[in-house]
Amino acid sequence: MPKKRVNYECIRCGYETDSKSHMQKHLMQKIKPCPQTMNDIELTDEIKEYIINNRVYRIPKTEILLPTKAENVLAEEIKKLKLNIEFIKSNKKESFYQRMVETYLKGTHLKLPSGITDVSTDRIHAEIKNVIHYKSALGQLYCYNRDSPRPVLQVYLFGKAPNKTMKTAYEHFTSLNIELYTFTSVDDTHSIVKYDTGDIVYSVSMDDIV
DSSP states (O other): OOOOOEEEEEEOOEEEEEOOOHHHHHHSSSOOOOOSSSSSOOOHHOOOOHHHHHHHHOOOOOOOOOHHHHHHHHHHHHHHHHHHHHHHHHHHHHHHHHHHHHHHHHOOEETTTEESSSSSSSSSSEEEEEGHHHHHHHHHHHHHHHHOSSEEEEEEEEEEHHHHHHHHHHHHHHHHHHEEEEEHHHHHHHHEETTTTEEEEEEHHHHHHO
């Protein structure tokens, strides 16, 4: 009597099927990964290929070693180092985006009693901020515009944020007649995007700015 073939099985959620194409669709075409109802495991490309070719993937049994005190200390130091690197990268990004907006607006800094603007022209005050600090842009623009009024106020936000945060930020800015712009990158080309319309208003390569 021939041995019954084993179904294809997802090691992450337990989904089973006898169809290879159905399993390929489950593993390869999902926008979001399936729930971790069976195993808390990341479905890497290697694991996906293994399941498609061999039907079932088994998590290898490995010896679990508890970290020593020295290893724990090292892990904490590495964590702090990573945070410092991210902080430096964030600051570097802000200076890059500021130069990008300066080029786009053909503007420069303006020294005022309340501080120094990011970018100003004879018609515009513009503030560049990481999206997580978007609220501080409101106060800064208010102060700058009180010192030296401009008919147009703009905020340029970089960094990642949930759609809900961006929507809230947009509502705050539009209620005060402040234009909102964001940035997007494709390969080595960086663009400024008007948030409400999604239109690209300016594009430049990294080499042209740095």
